[in-house]
Amino acid sequence: MPLILNPSYKLRNEGNKILLYKVDWFGMMEKLQFIHPLYAILLSLFDGKKELESVEREFCYITNCSPFENGKRVIEEMLKVLREDKEEEILVDISTVDRDKIKIYEPESFIIERKKINFEDFRLSAPLDLNYNVTFKCNRRCIYCYAENQYAPPMQEISLVRLKEIIDEASKLKVNGIVFGGGEPFCRKDILEILEYTIKKGISCCVSTKKYLDKETCERLKEIGLEKIQVSIDSIKKEKANFMAGSNSFYDEILETIKNLQRVGIKVRIKAVVTSYNISDIPSLILSLKNDGILDFHIVCYGRSIYRHHDSIFASQDEIQKLKNSIDQIKRENPELNLAFGGMEEEKKMASEKEKRESFEKRAICSAGRSSLNILPDGRVTLCEQLPSRDEFCIGDLRKQSLLDIWNSDLLISFLRPERKRFIMTSCYDCEIFDDCNWVKGRCFRRTYQVFGSIFAPDPKCPKSGVNVRFS
Numbered sequence: 001m002p003l004i005l006n007p008s009y010k011l012r013n014e015g016n017k018i019l020l021y022k023v024d025w026f027g028m029m030e031k032l033q034f035i036h037p038l039y040a041i042l043l044s045l046f047d048g049k050k051e052l053e054s055v056e057r058e059f060c061y062i063t064n065c066s067p068f069e070n071g072k073r074v075i076e077e078m079l080k081v082l083r084e085d086k087e088e089e090i091l092v093d094i095s096t097v098d099r100d101k102i103k104i105y106e107p108e109s110f111i112i113e114r115k116k117i118n119f120e121d122f123r124l125s126a127p128l129d130l131n132y133n134v135t136f137k138c139n140r141r142c143i144y145c146y147a148e149n150q151y152a153p154p155m156q157e158i159s160l161v162r163l164k165e166i167i168d169e170a171s172k173l174k175v176n177g178i179v180f181g182g183g184e185p186f187c188r189k190d191i192l193e194i195l196e197y198t199i200k201k202g203i204s205c206c207v208s209t210k211k212y213l214d215k216e217t218c219e220r221l222k223e224i225g226l227e228k229i230q231v232s233i234d235s236i237k238k239e240k241a242n243f244m245a246g247s248n249s250f251y252d253e254i255l256e257t258i259k260n261l262q263r264v265g266i267k268v269r270i271k272a273v274v275t276s277y278n279i280s281d282i283p284s285l286i287l288s289l290k291n292d293g294i295l296d297f298h299i300v301c302y303g304r305s306i307y308r309h310h311d312s313i314f315a316s317q318d319e320i321q322k323l324k325n326s327i328d329q330i331k332r333e334n335p336e337l338n339l340a341f342g343g344m345e346e347e348k349k350m351a352s353e354k355e356k357r358e359s360f361e362k363r364a365i366c367s368a369g370r371s372s373l374n375i376l377p378d379g380r381v382t383l384c385e386q387l388p389s390r391d392e393f394c395i396g397d398l399r400k401q402s403l404l405d406i407w408n409s410d411l412l413i414s415f416l417r418p419e420r421k422r423f424i425m426t427s428c429y430d431c432e433i434f435d436d437c438n439w440v441k442g443r444c445f446r447r448t449y450q451v452f453g454s455i456f457a458p459d460p461k462c463p464k465s466g467v468n469v470r471f472s
Contacts, residue, residue: 027204141246177204356463366442
């Protein structure tokens with residue numbers, strides 16, 4: 001049975017190690033890990049044509065070990081390591097894979113000199129994903145809006161010509177995907193041309209919308225090769241959905257948009273933000289749209305917004321737990337659904353300082369400058385898509401610089417590895433893990449700014465921050 005690397009996993013040579021990463025429904029990076037070049041070479045030999053015995057012979061030839069003594073055992077041990085903590089098989093039968101999704105890797109592309117191999121340098125050689133805030137324009141006024149939108153200063157959007165040059169560079173750097181956000185991305189008039197060019201360059205596109213898309217637009221999206229799109233709706237009740245989107249025409253327009261997309265064969269994922277206003281509507285939203293042929297859902301708890309926040313938007317922890325139980329039941333009764341529920345902030349009573357510290361140390365790694373870059377509508381690059389578009393948060397300008405220039409700039413590094421003196425009068429200033437906290441996992445710039453009005457302050461989730469603020 002010929003095997004091949006699961007299309008959900010991808011490889012990239014980082015120059016001093018190999019990056020193995022898993023992609024999500026859109027093809028965007030979900031999880032990543034670094035592996036030794038030999039592991040990547042082994043995976044590349046599974047090309048969907050060779051039987052296991054042939055792979056063993058080739059790998060043993062490359063590594064100069066006996067196929068009848070150590071070779072098979074070595075391969076089994078390596079595959080066992082690669083499978084650890086994986087939710088699905090890393091190698092799959094070629095007959096189960098969509099031919100259009102097959103990617104063949106050349107073993108020689110993963111050869112790295114032994115003296116160059118370095119697993120301590122965790123930062124990527126180039127961004128893996130880009131967040132592109134297409135425009136700050138939007139035809140909705142969501143009650144929980146995360147975008148700067150009407151609060152942003154007037155700015156001229158970067159030209160299509162320059163955007164194509166940036167996409168060309170992204171392709172050469174092996175950027176995996178681009179998130180097209182905003183604002184409302186379809187409020188930029190040439191968005192279809194931008195998406196078409198990105199798809200032609202082999203870069204995954206993550207597009208989310210609340211805008212009405214007519215039949216002609218959906219047909220054009222299908223023609224340019226867009227396979228999937230995320231549509232946001234927070235309630236199946238008309239008045240509630242319109243209220244949450246801040247638009248009296250939203251409900252009817254978005255249901256028609258979903259139908260138009262389905263007619264042309266574009267897969268739709270529904271995103272719903274859970275708030276105190278709509279939490280009881282979520283199960284009916286899922287089941288109603290499931291009856292209309294939607295199988296993919298992303299349900300996420302409201303997270304504190306810089307621009308539109310009020311504590312009343314938060315649902316209670318008891319309500320969220322009940323919703324989680326309902327969603328788990330829906331999953332059991334409808335195994336065909338791809339139903340994700342995230343953003344739930346668990347309440348834990350931790351008695352000791354050690355428990356609080358350990359909880360903070362398990363936080364997710366901030367992707368800003370480590371695996372991704374955020375591009376503003378005018379081409380400036382910032383640390384986070386949810387920070388205000390002010391110069392103090394900018395790390396470069398793509399109208400004048402290349403992606404790689406910005407990625408390797410001293411300015412970007414100065415934010416990831418800041419000087420201790422910038423934190424004077426804060427609990428970070430004399431913290432014994434200051435360097436590792438900033439450089440390895442990073443502080444959440446958004447949370448820090450929300451609470452302290454500056455990014456040079458403790459992450460509010462750090463037990464030494466002295467604050468207790470709910471974020472989701």
